[in-house]
Amino acid sequence: MDVHALLTALATPPLAPLLGLLLALILWFFPSASPFAKLSLPLAILSFSVLWICATPAFSAWLGQRLAKVSAIPDAVPQAVVVLGGGRYRDENSGNERLSAVSLERVTWAAQRAPAQLPLLVSGGRVYAQERATEADLMAGLLQETLGRPVTWRENCSRTTAENAVNSAAILHDSGVESVVLVTHWWHMPRAAEVFARAGLQVQPLPVGSAAELLPRAQGGLLRWIPSAAALLRTQVYWREVLARQWYRWMPLPQVRNLCAGGGS
Numbered sequence: 001m002d003v004h005a006l007l008t009a010l011a012t013p014p015l016a017p018l019l020g021l022l023l024a025l026i027l028w029f030f031p032s033a034s035p036f037a038k039l040s041l042p043l044a045i046l047s048f049s050v051l052w053i054c055a056t057p058a059f060s061a062w063l064g065q066r067l068a069k070v071s072a073i074p075d076a077v078p079q080a081v082v083v084l085g086g087g088r089y090r091d092e093n094s095g096n097e098r099l100s101a102v103s104l105e106r107v108t109w110a111a112q113r114a115p116a117q118l119p120l121l122v123s124g125g126r127v128y129a130q131e132r133a134t135e136a137d138l139m140a141g142l143l144q145e146t147l148g149r150p151v152t153w154r155e156n157c158s159r160t161t162a163e164n165a166v167n168s169a170a171i172l173h174d175s176g177v178e179s180v181v182l183v184t185h186w187w188h189m190p191r192a193a194e195v196f197a198r199a200g201l202q203v204q205p206l207p208v209g210s211a212a213e214l215l216p217r218a219q220g221g222l223l224r225w226i227p228s229a230a231a232l233l234r235t236q237v238y239w240r241e242v243l244a245r246q247w248y249r250w251m252p253l254p255q256v257r258n259l260c261a262g263g264g265s
Contacts, residue, residue, distance in 0.1 A: 012239050013054040014232060020047030031175040055227030061192055061211075067238050068211035075203040076179040080152070080172060081206075083107060083136030084184040084192060085124025085165050097131065099138050101184065107139050109208045110183040111147040118181065119152035121171065123164045126156075157260035161188070161244075162195050162253060169199035170256045181206050184189055187238055189220040191245040198253060 009015045030037040037078045053059050086102030099107065103124075111122065122143070124135025134156035143149040153171050172180065179202035184192050186207035193203045207255035 008240055008243070011243055012236050014051060014236070015209060017047040017051035017054070019053075020044075020050070047237050052200075052227055054235045054239075055232040056225050057228065057231040060238065063121070063238045063242075064187060064211045065236060066192060067190060067241055069190065074179065076180045076202045077178045078115070078118060078202075078204050079177045079230070080175075080179075081110060081118050081120045081170075081181045081183065082168055082179040082196075083114075083120065083122050083139060084161070084182070084188070085122070085139060086185070086188075088131070088135060088138060088199065090131060094257040095132060097133055097138065098140065103139060104142075105141050105208050106183055106185065110148065111143060111149045111208070114181055114183060114206060115151075120166055121153040122151055122201045123155040123158055123168045125158045125163075125207065125257075127159050141150055157257040159257075160193050160254075162248060162251075163257055164196040165199040165201075166190070166253050167258070169196070169201050170258065172201065178202060180204070186210050186227075191241055191248060194245065195248050195253070 010019075020043055023140075024040045024047060027036045027040035027043065030040075039164050071139075083106055085099075086106055086244055087100035088103065090097045107122075114120070115208075120143070122136045122139040124139065126134055134154070136154040136156035140151040140154050143151050155164070155167045155171055158167045178200075180196070182189070182193060182196060182203045183206045186209050189205050191206040193205055196203050
């Protein structure tokens with residue numbers, strides 16, 4: 001997982017353009033007659049421009065709009081609801097764990113908007129060895145103890161979206177479920193819906209939010225082109241989804257993981 005995280009960081013802003021600026025600085029120290037030195041200024045300008053554009057609300061909104069398209073919804077009547085985990089917060093000193101803001105949004109969205117009569121599956125395991133509870137257990141606890149929504153299945157071995165799909169499909173197929181309502185964020189939905197369909201489930205998307213929420217009034221007009229940390233973070237998330245979606249289309253589905261530390265079905 002650390003290798004995947006490193007490769008993702010290398011391919012997304014801000015690290016990619018920052019490395020370009022660093023390389024431009026190194027090339028600047030070459031002899032002035034060297035072709036490498038002549039590349040330093042164009043590379044610096046290009047890297048700076050890419051970093052600036054990626055950090056603007058206008059670009060992050062444009063990229064989000066391109067990402068928001070989801071395939072047509074199948075005609076099949078859904079038989080279950082699947083909620084995907086989105087991470088956790090963990091205190092390194094105490095070891096206390098709680099759902100991240102992303103996971104909380106998905107859980108509350110499912111409790112409020114998913115068909116109440118359908119059985120529910122929560123999906124998410126441990127990404128790192130030091131994590132205690134699985135994401136599925138954390139989500140199930142909130143749903144059942146606080147939000148009053150029963151959880152029928154806990155898929156607690158997955159570490160990626162692809163594993164969410166194949167592990168959830170294995171559990172649901174054993175119970176005769178072929179069609180699901182899928183709950184995840186709108187920017188994650190295109191990739192998740194595709195891989196769940198590849199795993200053999202018909203998907204009715206129930207995305208958290210939409211691309212229409214991208215540009216609040218405080219980022220209109222000239223402010224659309226002024227860089228901000230929030231816009232850069234959104235660009236990083238959306239670009240990661242674009243790359244991951246293409247990667248999933250090329251790679252075969254992983255094997256079902258039904259044995260994991262502290263796991264279960």
